[in-house]
Amino acid sequence: MKKELMDILVCPVCKGELKLSVDEENGVGFIHSISNSFPIPSVIRVAYLIKRPRRLRKLTRFEIFNRDRYTCQYCGKETRQLTLDHIIPRYRGGQHTWENVVSACVPCNRRKAGKTPQEARMRLIRPPSYPHGSTFFIPYQYQQAKSEWQKYLPQ
Numbered sequence: 001m002k003k004e005l006m007d008i009l010v011c012p013v014c015k016g017e018l019k020l021s022v023d024e025e026n027g028v029g030f031i032h033s034i035s036n037s038f039p040i041p042s043v044i045r046v047a048y049l050i051k052r053p054r055r056l057r058k059l060t061r062f063e064i065f066n067r068d069r070y071t072c073q074y075c076g077k078e079t080r081q082l083t084l085d086h087i088i089p090r091y092r093g094g095q096h097t098w099e100n101v102v103s104a105c106v107p108c109n110r111r112k113a114g115k116t117p118q119e120a121r122m123r124l125i126r127p128p129s130y131p132h133g134s135t136f137f138i139p140y141q142y143q144q145a146k147s148e149w150q151k152y153l154p155q
Helices: 061-067 106-112 140-145 147-152
Strands: 030-032 037-039 082-086 101-105
Touching: 061 082, 061 101, 082 106, 101 106
Parallel strands: none
Antiparallel strands: 030 037, 082 101
């Protein structure tokens, strides 16, 4: 992870030498050499800045649900049973863009149907936006699974 708490990459430990400061948090095993054993840490924190090119994120269901934290953007219910909702319906000229697509639970999506939020008398919890390259991102399913990561993650 970068100092700004961005994931850089996930790779197997056997891909070469590591010259990093290591925070040993509940390691995941050991690397054995002929004469020594070294613990494999589950978290490696880089203490200096590494410049990396910004990449564009694709607009996918997975990315939208992660951006919205698996929460319906109309009622606030956290659920795994989500649908994508176009704020301005596509048949009315709404685009399939980061700023026009949000996560919605099935009941809210049915209630809104082909209307705008104003017409359906529904309010968005927060306005949708493109997740910038500097936005910290860990897929939702890993946030719960790796408890030793919690002290390094923003709340």
